[in-house]
Amino acid sequence: MAILSLKNVTVKRVFYSGLGAEFVESFERNDGTPGEKKYSAFFEEPHGLSEGQVGNVSGLLSVKARLWERDGEPPVPMADIVLNSPRFEAAEGGGDSDSPF
Numbered sequence: 001m002a003i004l005s006l007k008n009v010t011v012k013r014v015f016y017s018g019l020g021a022e023f024v025e026s027f028e029r030n031d032g033t034p035g036e037k038k039y040s041a042f043f044e045e046p047h048g049l050s051e052g053q054v055g056n057v058s059g060l061l062s063v064k065a066r067l068w069e070r071d072g073e074p075p076v077p078m079a080d081i082v083l084n085s086p087r088f089e090a091a092e093g094g095g096d097s098d099s100p101f
Contacts, residue, residue, distance in 0.1 A: 004083060005058040006039065008091065011049045018046035021088075023057055041086040055090040059083030 009023040025037045041059055062082045067075040 002061045003058060004039075004061040005056070007056045008054060009039070009057055011051055011053045012038065013051060014047075014049060016042070018048070019043050021047060021049050021086075023083075037081070039081045039083055041083040041088075043086060047088065049088060053090060055088055057083065057086055057088045059086030 006023065006025055009025050012022045012024045014021050019042060021041050021043070023039045023041060025039070027035050027037070029035045039057075041057060060083065062084060064080045064082060066078060066080060068078050069075045
């Protein structure tokens with residue numbers, strides 16, 4: 001497994017009784033339009049994060065393939081990017097020498 005480190009991501013939603021969080025990484029595409037990548041993270045204990053919080057997150061990377069089904073449309077294959085055993089550091093906390101970021 002690989003370790004993935006993401007900087008300046010936003011907590012988009014909290015789920016799974018406070019043990020899960022969806023992080024969004026925003027970027028600008030080559031054509032100038034905004035884009036985003038979504039990552040799900042699953043914590044061992046309730047994380048206490050809230051929607052809109054910004055910071056850095058790292059964790060063990062795994063990818064799960066699935067079919068996305070919509071009403072009246074053919075299924076679309078996609079991959080869910082998941083971080084296991086994640087660590088989150090709020091942006092206002094600043095960096096220190098022990099930080100993986």
